[in-house]
Amino acid sequence: xxxxxxxxxxxxxxxxxxxxxxxxxxxxxxxxxxxxxxxxxxxxxxxxxxxxxxxxxxxxxxxxxxxxxxxxxxxxxxxxxxxxxxxxxxxxxxxxxxxxxxxxxxxxxxxxxxxxxxxxxxxxxxxxxxxxxxxxxxxxxxxxxxxxxxxxxxxxxxxxxxxxxxxxxxxxxxxxxxxxxxxxxxxxxxxxxxxxxxxxxxxxxxxxxxxxxxxxxxxxxxxx
Amino acid sequence: xxxxxxxxxxxxxxxxxxxxxxxxxxxxxxxxxxxxxxxxxxxxxxxxxxxxxxxxxxxxxxxxxxxxxxxxxxxxxxxxxxxxxxxxxxxxxxxxxxxxxxxxxxxxxxxxxxxxxxxxxxxxxxxxxxxxxxxxxxxxxxxxxxxxxxxxxxxxxxxxxxxxxxxxxxxxxxxxxxxxxxxxxxxxxxxxxxxxxxxxxxxxxxxxxxxxxxxxxxxxxxxxxxxxxxxxxxxxx
Amino acid sequence: xxxxxxxxxxxxxxxxxxxxxxxxxxxxxxxxxxxxxxxxxxxxxxxxxxxxxxxxxxxxxxxxxxxxxxxxxxxxxxxxxxxxxxxxxxxxxxxxxxxxxxxxxxxxxxxxxxxxxxxxxxxxxxxxxxxxxxxxxxxxxxxxxxxxxxxxxxxxxxxxxxxxxxxxxxxxxxxxxxxxxxxxxxxxxxxxxxxxxxxxxxxxxxxxxxxxxxxxxxxxxxxxxxxxxxxxxxxxxxxxxxxxxxx
Numbered sequence: 001x002x003x004x005x006x007x008x009x010x011x012x013x014x015x016x017x018x019x020x021x022x023x024x025x026x027x028x029x030x031x032x033x034x035x036x037x038x039x040x041x042x043x044x045x046x047x048x049x050x051x052x053x054x055x056x057x058x059x060x061x062x063x064x065x066x067x068x069x070x071x072x073x074x075x076x077x078x079x080x081x082x083x084x085x086x087x088x089x090x091x092x093x094x095x096x097x098x099x100x101x102x103x104x105x106x107x108x109x110x111x112x113x114x115x116x117x118x119x120x121x122x123x124x125x126x127x128x129x130x131x132x133x134x135x136x137x138x139x140x141x142x143x144x145x146x147x148x149x150x151x152x153x154x155x156x157x158x159x160x161x162x163x164x165x166x167x168x169x170x171x172x173x174x175x176x177x178x179x180x181x182x183x184x185x186x187x188x189x190x191x192x193x194x195x196x197x198x199x200x201x202x203x204x205x206x207x208x209x210x211x212x213x214x215x216x217x218x219x220x221x222x223x224x
Numbered sequence: 225x226x227x228x229x230x231x232x233x234x235x236x237x238x239x240x241x242x243x244x245x246x247x248x249x250x251x252x253x254x255x256x257x258x259x260x261x262x263x264x265x266x267x268x269x270x271x272x273x274x275x276x277x278x279x280x281x282x283x284x285x286x287x288x289x290x291x292x293x294x295x296x297x298x299x300x301x302x303x304x305x306x307x308x309x310x311x312x313x314x315x316x317x318x319x320x321x322x323x324x325x326x327x328x329x330x331x332x333x334x335x336x337x338x339x340x341x342x343x344x345x346x347x348x349x350x351x352x353x354x355x356x357x358x359x360x361x362x363x364x365x366x367x368x369x370x371x372x373x374x375x376x377x378x379x380x381x382x383x384x385x386x387x388x389x390x391x392x393x394x395x396x397x398x399x400x401x402x403x404x405x406x407x408x409x410x411x412x413x414x415x416x417x418x419x420x421x422x423x424x425x426x427x428x429x430x431x432x433x434x435x436x437x438x439x440x441x442x443x444x445x446x447x448x449x450x451x452x453x454x455x456x457x458x459x460x461x
Numbered sequence: 462x463x464x465x466x467x468x469x470x471x472x473x474x475x476x477x478x479x480x481x482x483x484x485x486x487x488x489x490x491x492x493x494x495x496x497x498x499x500x501x502x503x504x505x506x507x508x509x510x511x512x513x514x515x516x517x518x519x520x521x522x523x524x525x526x527x528x529x530x531x532x533x534x535x536x537x538x539x540x541x542x543x544x545x546x547x548x549x550x551x552x553x554x555x556x557x558x559x560x561x562x563x564x565x566x567x568x569x570x571x572x573x574x575x576x577x578x579x580x581x582x583x584x585x586x587x588x589x590x591x592x593x594x595x596x597x598x599x600x601x602x603x604x605x606x607x608x609x610x611x612x613x614x615x616x617x618x619x620x621x622x623x624x625x626x627x628x629x630x631x632x633x634x635x636x637x638x639x640x641x642x643x644x645x646x647x648x649x650x651x652x653x654x655x656x657x658x659x660x661x662x663x664x665x666x667x668x669x670x671x672x673x674x675x676x677x678x679x680x681x682x683x684x685x686x687x688x689x690x691x692x693x694x695x696x697x698x699x700x701x702x703x704x705x706x707x708x
Binding site: 021079085 | 550
Binding site for chain 2: 152159160161179180199210213217220224
């Protein structure tokens with residue numbers, strides 16, 4: 001069976017599983033909201049300076065939320081050894097990996113769709129006029145986040161202390177993404193929004209590098 | 225055995241003379257004076273670190289391609305050596321920064337990149353510690369090592385674009401760069417000394433890892449022979 | 462289980478399994494030492510042995526879930542054997558029932574079977590799935606989530622899942638575990654039909670199991686090596702009897 005069809009079938013399974021229980025999604029959204037609110041206690045959101053920190057706080061809450069959300073991605077497949085069932089099927093290992101990447105991208109996007117309006121209200125930032133460009137930045141950032149996060153979820157699902165290991169592996173790798181995403185977001189949330197091409201290029205570059213690396217190394221990830 | 229002693233003494237000698245050279249032979253720098261001498265250890269540790277990282281990357285790729293255990297041994301040795309050199313760099317940096325810039329630390333491109341790399345390769349070592357099965361350990365840490373190495377230039381570029389406070393490159397940089405030949409000679413000597421130390425750490429660790437692998441092989445052979453000589457119908461405990 | 466639901470390319474092939482010098486190590490633990498075994502098409506091999514003998518490891522390697530530390534395992538079709546590039550084709554011929562159910566608890570019985578039918582690229586999926594569920598007696602619970610099933614029901618569904626794509630080589634790891642009397646009767650009947658159809662079966666079993674009567678060959682594994690083998694032409698009954706006596 002072709003890889004794209006297998007990916008589609010597996011993606012449908014991932015979505016069906018998650019939307020049936022919605023446990024992970026709701027927990028992640030609530031956690032991200034808690035982080036945003038906690039930040040607003042640590043930094044008074046009405047002060048002008050906090051507006052400067054806003055984009056950073058937004059992306060940090062996405063990162064924290066994703067660290068929680070990405071772990072079960074592969075850890076769930078250890079229940080009843082369903083990962084073995086997938087590996088025995090006549091499909092490419094990349095289909096398994098990319099289905100999970102796509103599913104995680106969709107779930108993170110749902111979290112972001114909820115969080116960004118809350119953020120704009122709490123930090124009194126207007127999103128009018130920049131929505132399109134903001135979506136582009138969010139999308140590129142989320143791709144990098146979910147690609148690397150899914151790969152590391154596969155790795156850490158075999159290790160001890162996997163809940164701690166995943167953020168430990170993921171967050172240092174994501175620093176370029178964090179810088180680029182925060183700067184790009186910040187440049188959009190000011191008086192005169194201008195989307196800096198450099199940051200977009202960096203985000204796109206990050207995505208391409210790690211997507212390619214995942215594709216090349218995917219057989220090793222899906223081994224026993 | 226003799227070779228190990230000889231090489232260790234040689235490296236110790238190099239470091240001793242490098243230290244002597246840095247402190248007494250090198251000419252005095254006009255703005256920073258004595259503190260600047262840390263530069264003779266600081267910069268070489270960077271060079272040694274990047275060399276070790278490059279070796280680790282090659283070893284990781286080679287392991288995935290060939291599945292020979294020696295590449296895994298080289299990968300972990302090079303990564304550990306890199307972490308050591310990185311620690312030296314991160315420790316000597318603030319020692320210089322405080323008297324010169326007045327602050328222990330600053331988030332400029334090079335320092336931040338080094339810090340992130342330090343964290344990344346520490347995570348690599350942690351990952352290895354948390355994976356039990358040796359084959360899985362080798363495979364997954366190789367994959368992570370490759371990701372970490374690919375990330376390094378991205379980290380540097382992103383930090384560079386973001387801010388720069390480091391002294392402008394003194395060697396091979398723009399205008400105003402160039403090194404006094406006296407300093408240049410001492411620097412070269414120190415680079416060699418620190419590279420020597422890094423290589424010795426790496427090779428020692430590599431030998432240790434290979435010994436460990438050999439020990440496992442011998443133990444398995446012993447167990448097999450033991451089982452075969454015992455009664456065949458015996459049940460495994 | 463209707464044995465005629467094969468995809469057109471697969472019908473009535475004779476497939477065997479060949480292990481050559483297979484060794485499997487997990488760190489310092491050696492599960493299998495130098496196993497060389499030829500299983501010819503149509504054989505029904507009972508894999509006997511105490512716990513820890515390496516039966517599960519051997520089956521997992523046969524299922525292409527694990528690769529041997531040394532040695533090779535191949536699916537053989539007459540004289541030809543599947544190369545690594547044909548791995549997907551080889552997977553189509555393999556069906557495994559393992560220690561775990563390999564089922565998604567949060568999907569219904571029908572959804573589980575449909576998922577795997579799709580992944581195996583089968584045609585006429587809804588008919589196949591409903592036939593499979595009817596055959597194993599779960600059609601009344603087709604839409605219920607697997608997490609609501611009893612142990613026996615899950616095992617039946619696990620077996621149905623393994624057989625859905627009409628594999629020619631069956632790898633069964635204690636498949637009767639957890640089956641109730643009805644389930645056992647269905648399973649024995651199914652196995653008998655599959656054997657008549659010429660499927661190759663490698664079944665590991667620890668407890669007394671009626672299906673052992675169907676076996677054409679007995680292989681005893683102990684401490685990771687083949688201790689005894691009744692051979693492709695031989696009679697497995699003496700080995701089975703002494704195994705039963707000892708077990």
